[in-house]
Structures are given as structure tokens and as C-alpha cells.
Amino acid sequence: MALPKFAATRSFHTELKTRINHYFEESGQRMTGDTSLIFKGVLLVSVMAALYVHLVFFTPAWGWALLECALLGCVIAAIGFNVMHDGAHGSFSRFAWVNKLAAYTLGVLGGSPYMWNSKHNLIHHTYTNIEGHDDDINIQPWMRMTPDQPKHALHRYQHFYFWALYCMLYTSWIFAMDYQKYFSRQIGAIGLKPMNTGEHVSFWGFKALNLLLYVALPIYMVGFWPWFAGFMLSTAVAGLVLSMVFQLAHTVEDAAFPVPHAITHKLEDEWAIHQVRTTANFATDNKVVSWLVGGLNFQIEHHLFPKISHVHYPAISKIVQQVCAEFDITYNNYARTRTAMLSHVMYLRQMGRAA
Template sequence: MSVPKFAASRSFHTELKSRINAYFEEAGKSQTGNSGLFVKALILTTAFVLVYLHLVFFTPNAFLGILECILLGGIGAAIGFNVMHDGAHGSFSKSKWLNQFAAFTLNVLGGNSFMWNMKHNLIHHMYTNVDGVDDDLDVQPWMRMSSTQPRRKLHRFQHLYFWFLYALLYIAWIFFMDYQKYFKGKIGAMPIKKMTATDQSVFWGFKVIHLLLFMALPIYTVGFVSWLVGFVIFAAVAGFTLSLVFQLAHTVEHAAFPMPDEITNKLEDEWAIHQIKTTANFATHNKVISWLVGGLNFQVEHHLFPKISHVHYPAISKIIKQMCEEFDITYNEYPKMRYAVASHVSHLRELGRK
């Protein structure tokens, strides 16, 4: 499908940006990360390196090794949420090179920052939940994420087997999906911009580095079977954690899945209102969850202001909620994470049955 257009009216977004900017001016705060975020990044990256080194060079017994692989997967996902994600959006720091350095953690972990920028920043954040454009909805033929997608017999059970598929995300991402995008030159139906020589070097160079760090070296030090078991556990934990957090933001019962008009190719709402209707928050009062997932439980705030660091989301959420009340716009939020998970399961069950 061709790229849809949003409604022309921008009164809501203009007023919202004005109030958010006024908040930061009055508070005298930068919109990027603060010392707390930098300390968190240091804690997470140091913990990841130490656990990795212990697994690879100081081979623990089987029980401790499994626990450490689980921990490594969780820390890896947390680095993605807290460090890479803010860095890729340019909100980690005022420094451009520090943002790039934070975003490059994805390359070390096996992904590719160029492909992520195209898929996530440019496509998903613009056309959230628009089937045929937002590649995050494309889990076909295995899952049906929107009512506009074809239903298959196996989808009747997708609310039961999605746990297994989500655990495969990390492996599929680093060993298949990045290469698929690279060789096709497309993300779904959307063409990607031409990669420069530097982009090419980063893509292939870090893919090799990842294979050396996460395959060749561990196989050499602990043996193939031990590596395989450990890597699968690590990848499954990271993949499932990443998948679940991102899915709870958009594929739940109360999120909208708008489609453009068949004749005009226009969406019903202006961009900002579209983001609110297609997004949901969860467990925003749980500080532990907020810390671990890098504020991605404040997805409404993130989608409206992706260049503002997640450390500011609790504060600006009050402004956004007030604006939504004034403009009679539903602000989707689940008070507990388990409620969001239940809503996601119900959404999948409903789509699988009709």
C-alpha cells in the first residue's frame, strides 16, 4: 500500500508541544537524560560484561550457569530498553556522539542500528498500528495482530503459543530479519534508504564481532553443547522480554488499528491523536518496572515525544492526561502489568476466533 496521510488539523499537537516545552523551561531541565540515566547505563553495561566474562572464562556449574544465562538475557533486554532505545532516538544525552555510542550497543548485541532506525524510528513511530505499513504488526503467517489481516486456522490458538514465538524474537532478529531487510532493501513494503559505505561497514563488521563474541569464543571455551544451551536460554529470555514489553504498548484490546480511507488514503486523525489512540501505558506507578523497562511502560508519552528521555515521562504524563481530558481523547492505561498482559492475550484470542 502507499504511505497514508494524516488529517491536516494540528491544534492538539501544537498546544501539547507548547505546554511540554513550557514545563521544561519552568523546571530548568534538559529534555535528554540525566545523571540517574547515566548511572543506570553504567550499572547495566558493567553487569552484562561481568556476567558474560564469568560465563565464558570462569565456567560455572550447570545450575549457576543457567541462572547466569537467564540474568544475562534480562540485562541484555534492559540495556535495549534503557540505553540503546534512548540513544537511537537521540534522547540519551545532549551529546550526539554519546547518543550514537548508546545506540551502538544494539550492534554489539547482534542487531543493527541502521535497520532499527528505519524500522522503529521512521516507520513504526510515524504509522503506528497501520497494517501494511507498521512492520511491527507483521508476524504473518504465524500470528494475526490486526482484524485487517487474514485469519488462518492456527490463529485460533495464537493466544496459547505466542509465548513460544516471542521467545524466538532475538534469534530471528539477529540471524534472519536484519539480513532479510538488507538484501530486500525493504522493511515490509517500505523501501529503506541507501546505505552508505560506513553503514555497510558497521552492518557487516558488527555482525562478525557478534558471532565471535557470542558464538566462536564461547564454543572454544565451554564447548558446543554448553554454549548452545546457554545461548538459547539467553536469547529466549531477551527475546521474550523485548517482545512482551513492546506488544503491551500497542496490541491490546483498547488500542486502535486505524486504516486510511480507500479513496483519499488519509487517516482519520492528526498524527498526535493517532499516536494516543494506538498506544497504551501499563504499570506507570510501579517504579521497579519503570526502571527496568526504561520508561517504556509510558508508551503514550514516548510516542508523542520520542526525543524526550524516558526519565521525564512520569512528569509529562500529567500534562498529557490533562490535555486528553480537555480534548475528550481516551488515554489508554492499565494500572497493573498483569492487566495489560491479560488484555494482550484477550486481543489475540479474539482475533484468532473471528
Template sequence: MQAPKFAASRSFHQELKRRTNAYFAEAGKSTTGGKSLFFKAILLTSAFVAVYLHLVFWTPTAWVGILESALLGLIGAAIGFNVMHDGAHGSFSKKKWMNQFAAFTLNVMGGNSYMWNAKHNLIHHMYTNVEGVDDDLDAQPWLRLSPEQPRRLLHRFQHLYFWFFYALLFIAWIFFMDYQKYFKGKIGEMPIKKMSASDQGVFWGFKALHLGLFVALPIYTVGFVGWLVGFLAFAAVAGFTLSIVFQLAHTVEHTNFVVPNATTNKIEDEWAIHQIKTTANFATDNKVISWLVGGLNFQVEHHLFPNISHVHYPALNKIIRQVCEEFNITYNEYPKMRYAVASHVAHLRALGRR
């Protein structure tokens, strides 16, 4: 499949970059995360290790074990949002090795940073909500997320059962989707760059490490049933948390879903305007949510400047809003997270009925 092309970049994107660069120059700040993000990473990873060790080696009672497994899922998702995500975009630190180290937290938890980079950084960030290209829209046949996708009878109820499939995301990701991409050499219909020998070693080595840490060792210490219940609680909470945060950014009522021109394979908007139209923020005034989700409630800022750490998004929010207002471009934002969830449910319901 040939990737579509955007309209030529115009003054809007140039003005965004000019004002953003001016902000960092005047403030004398680096675009990376800095000490605050470093200490946040230590806090989250230490909490994850502590809960993991208590579950595996101290074997709490059943109900405490289930609660701790769910907590482990929340902490794991928070590490993904705050540490892995910035590291994968190269914005965690000025040091390349530290960014790679942060990104590799995904590998330890069972994913693969190479596949994530191809799927998320290269495809999703470039072709957001472009049907047939953005693999994040592909949940067929279970969910219809885009108007261009075929409608099935079961989609009429997708606004009721979507939470179940979101809870399955983590399990499907680490045990199926990564391997599917590896053996097909494609993400959806988009081919990916051939993996080097070291990339292959990382893929298989960390997959084996994950199976040892999260499957074999817990079965040995707590038994198969105890492991299964705990792992399902962990994976369901992590999967649902990851899913809902990313879905609120793009699959809501006021975002666009784009199909390239059938003849020219072009998208009518320039890239920056396309990102504005296909992305939405939520609860940007809620500091607790912003801290937990690593600024991914500032999704517009992230998509326009993915190489800038999320710790700077509140400041960029004001700049981007002002530029959008001057260029008469609608800026999508939900003031409360519950409003964004309601809009996502309404989006699923509408797509299921037409």
C-alpha cells in the same frame, strides 16, 4: 508502497507541545537523560560484561550457567530499553556521539542500529498500528495481531502459544530479519534509504563481532553443547522480555488498528491523536517496572515525544492526561502490568476466533 498521510495537525498537538515546552522551561531541565541515566547505563553494561565474562571464562556448573544465561538475557533487554532506545532516539545525551555510542549497544548484541532506526523510529513511530505499513504488526503466518490480517486455523490457539514465538524474537531478529531487510532494501513493503559505505561497514563489521563474541568464543571455551544451551536461554529470555513489553504498548484490547482510506490513502486523525488511539500505558505507578523497562510502560508519552528521554515521562504523563481530558480524548492506561498482559491475551484470543 506510498506512505499514507495524516489529517492536518490541529490544536490538540499544538497544545501538547506548548505545555511540554513550558514544563521544561519552568523546571530548567534538559530533555535528555542526564547523570541519572548515564550512571544507570554504566551499571547495566558493567553487569552485562561481568556476567558474560563469568559465563565464558569461568564456566560455572550447568544449572548456574543456565540461570546466569537467563540473567544475561534480562540485563541485555534492560540495556535495550534504557540505553540503546534513548540513544537511538537522540535523547540519551546532548552529545551526538554519546547517543550514537548508546545506540551501538544494539550492534554489539547482534542487531543493527541503521535497520532499527528505519523500522522503529521512521516507520513504527510515524505509522503506529497502520496495517500494511507498521512492520511491528507482521508476525504472519504464526500470529494474527491486527483485524485486517488473514485468519488461519492455527490462530485459534495463538493466545496459548504466543509466548513461544516471542521467545524466538531475538534469534530471528539477529540471524534472519536484519539480513532480510538488508538484501531486500525494504521493511515490509516500505523502501528504506540506501546504506552508505560506512553504514555497510558497520553492518557487516558488528555482525562479525557478534558472531565472535556470542558464538565462536563461547564454543571455544565451553564447548558446543554448553554454548547452545546457554545461548538459547539467553536469547529466549531477551526475546520474550523485549516482545512482551512492546506488545503491551499497542496490541491490546483498547488500542486502534488503522487502515488508510482506499481512495485517498489518508488517515482520518491528525498524527498526535492517532498516537493516543493506537498506544497504551501500563503500571506507570510501579517504579521498579519503570526503571527496568526504561520508561516504556509510559508508551503514550514516548510516542508523542520520542526525542525526550524516558526519565521525564512521569512528569509528562500528568500533562498529557490533562490535555486529553480537556479535548475529550480517551487515554489508554492499565494500572497493573498483569492487567495489560491479560488484555493482550484477550486481544490475541479474539483475533484468533473471528
């Protein structure tokens, strides 16, 4: 499948970059994370380590254990949002080794940093919401996420059962999807570049470490069924939280799903306008939500400037909104999380029923 081609004009993107660069020059700040982000990262990793140690080595009573497992799932998602995500984009710290360390938290949690970089940084951030290229909107045949995907009878009810599928995201990610990409050498219709020896070792090393930490050792310490119940609960919570935050950014009623020209494969918009049209923000005035999801509720700013740490998104969002208004580009923003969630549900309902 030929890759889509964006419009050659870059006037919108050029104006955005000029104003954003001016903001950082005027404020004297670095575009990467600050000490508050380092503190948050240390805090989240410490909380996860404490929960893990208490669950595996001190075996709390069932009630406490289930509560801690649910909390563990939330913390896993929070580390993904706040630490791994910025680290993988090179925006967590001004030091490359710190960014690499932050990105590698994904490996400890069971995912593959290599596959994430290819799937998310390179493909999703380039071909956002383009059917056949953006693997994030490919949940076939279980769900229909775009107008160009085939519709099946079960899709009529997808706005009811999507919760269960989202809960399965984390386990399917670490136990199936990474391996499928590794052996097929493809992500969707796009082939992966050849992996070097270090990348192969990293892939299998992290997978082995995850199995040791989250499967073998807990089963040895607490037994199979207690481990199974706790593991399924924590991964279900993590999967649901991860899925909802990412889906609210792109699969809502106001997000666009551009289709390249059938022959030329060209798109109508330049890359930056494409990112704004295919993306939505939510609850940007809610500081608690912003803190917990690592600024991913400012998804428009993230897609336009992935190399800028999320700690700066509230400030630069005002600049982005102003430039969008000047270029007559709709800036999709849901005032509350529940409003964005309702829009996602209504979008799924629409996709399940529309021709």
C-alpha cells in the same frame, strides 16, 4: 503501496508541545537524560560484561550457568530498553557522540542500528498500528495481529502458543530479519533509502563482532552443547521480555488499528491523536517496572515525544493526560502489568477467532 496521510489539523499536538515546552522552561531541566540515566547505563553494561566474562572464561557449574544465562537475557533486554532505545532517539544524553555510543550497543548485541532506525524510529513511530506499514505488527503467517490480516486455522490457538514465538524474537532478529531487510532493501511495504559505504561496513562489522563474541569464542571456550544451551536460554529470555514490553504498548484491547481511506489514503486523525489512540501505558505508578523497562510503560508519552528521555515521562504524563481530557481523547492506561498482559492475551484470542 501508497503511504497513509494524516489529517492536516494539528491543534492537539500544538497544545501538547506548548505545555511540555513550558514545563521544561519552568523546571530548568534538559529534555535529555540526566546523571541517574548515565549511572544506570554504566551499571547495566557492567553487569552484562561481568556475566559474560564469568560464563565464558570461568565456566560455572550447570546450575549457576543456567541462572546466569537467564539473568543475562534480562540484562540484554534492559540495555535495549534503557540505553540503546534512548540513544537511538537522541535522548540519552545532550551530547550526540554519547547518544551514538548508546545506540551502538545494539550492534554489539547483534542487531543493526541502521535497520532499527529505519524500522522503529522512522516507520513504527510514524505509521503506528497501520496494517501493511508498521512492521512491528507483522508476524504473519504465524500470528494474526490486526483485523485486516488474513486468518488461518492455527490462529485460533495463538493466545496459547505466542509465548514460544516471542522467545524466538531475539534470535530471528539478529540471524534472519536484519539480513532479510538488508538484501530485500525493504521493511514491509516501505523501501529503504540507499546505504552509504559506512552503513554497509557498520552492518557487516557488527554482525561479525556478534558472531565472534556470542558464538565462536564461547564455543571455543566451553564447547558446543554448553554454549548452545546457554545461548538459547539467554536469547529466549531476552526475546520474551522484549516482545512483551513492546506488545503491551500496542496490541491490547483498547488500542486502535486505523485504516486509511482506500482511495485517498487519508486517516481521520492528526498524527498526535493517532499516536494516543494506537498506544497504551501500563503500570505507570510502579517505579520498579519503570526503572527496568526504561520508561517504555509510558509508551504514549514516548510516542508523542520520542526526543525526550524516559526519565521525564512520569512528570510529563500528567500534562499529556490533562490535554487528552480537554480534547476528549481516551488515554489508554492499564494500572498493572498483569492487567495489560491479560488484555494482550484476550486481544490475541479475539484476533484468532474473529472474522
